[in-house]
Amino acid sequence: MEYMFAMGLIPSVFLLIRQISSLVLYSENKKSSPT
Structure with missing residues (x-):
């Protein structure tokens, strides 16, 4: 039972x-290169 879970x-x-x-x-990409 636990195995299936x-x-x-x-x-x-x-x-x-x-x-x-x-x-x-x-979000990191948007922070480092804001357009």
């Missing part, structure tokens, strides 16, 4: 981390 949880956590990191990179 982890198998569903890990990909969603991975996607969340990717979204957050891309957001951080986007």
Whole structure:
């Protein structure tokens, strides 16, 4: 049971981390080169 839960949880956590990191990179790029 816990194994199935982890198998569903890990990909969603991975996607969340990717979204957050891309957001951080986007805001950093906007700060370093404002147009």
